[in-house]
Amino acid sequence: MVNKMGARQKQLLKLLRGNRTGMSVDELSKGLEITRNAVRQHLASLEAAGLIAAGVTRPSGGGRPQQLYVLTELGQESFPRQYSWLAQLVVASVQREEGAENMRKRLNGIGAGIARQIRSQYPELTTQQEKVQKLAEVMDQLGYNARNATLPGGEAVIEADNCVFHQMAVKDLEICHLDKGLMETFTDTKVEQHECMASGGDLCRFRFLPKKE
Template sequence: MIKVMGNRQQALLTLLLHTKTGLTVDELSRGLHVTRNAVRQHLASLGSDGLVETGISRPSGGRPEQLYVLSDKGLELFPRQYSWFAELVIDTIRDDAGDDVLKERLGRMGERVADQLLAQSQPATEPQEKVQKLARIMQEMGYNTGEAGVIDGQPVIEADNCVFHKLAMKDPEICRFDLAMMARFTDSTIDHQECMARGGNVCRFKFLPKAK
């Protein structure tokens, strides 16, 4: 998330957010009140993280000026209010097709997301490795999971931030999406031991081998 970055990098990304066409090193230097070399260092770091990319070159009467812009990944760092739309979709499915169909579709959506994540990542073979990889992906998605742990010999993920918290508080069935996604990604059975939407301090997921 953008809040965990340094103040200068946050400010640089915000400047680019406000100027969709892009800014030059000199313009960023003036906007941030730092040297051009400092700007270049920040751009190199943010570029290596895939948050900033080069845009078009702008004619200047002499040597063209290189513009820098936010990447799609960089744009996603900034808060966006999707919850109202998700709530509308969920209510529409329930009203049109009923609770059972809603539950089935939430599960299918979770499995589809897991398939996309699996296609984008290096394959893991050991159960603990799969869960650890999932924990890191969930951390990037905003669940604030940290590293996976172990309880009674089985991998466990604890999340203290639910990205669907508002929806889940209204309708805990939303958790079916998470459970389906985690089960598919790790090829496990999920024991949902604690849930913030049901009054828990965290969301705790224990990963059990599938019954043969």
């Protein structure tokens, strides 16, 4: 659906995707570098299509409260998730062959296998920082809308706000072990997830810790 829109509307939706609590007309105008009237026209069109909705209002320091706009579920699902359909087939196959008790181990192994194939394309990666930075790029290309971020103490993490397995993860968090296997194998680290969209978080945030000997 996103591919059929104009560039400005795509940018607007992407801004809202990265700000799950919502954005005001003024904030969207600044982010898109267009007039407030132009923003309102795009909002009206996207709201009519069911992709966005008016969210809560926010105090504006003595003036009229600011109306915030958010993505609807349809808006969230309009972004490409390039291999969620394949994962559904994989999960169904694992369940049939192994049963639920072995699901975690098998999904982790599948993710690790994917990581080894991708890592073979980047033999120049040596440090953990290089691997984490490249992993963020790879995940972004796969549709996660992933990016590198830094915690207050300086620790590098990856944040993603378009989980390709979101609908599956809401039903069963075991699917997240495919992602974990991919990330751990790609970076040669132990991955800890400190926020999860499927559990009500605003995004998915991953830390990368040294493996214990």
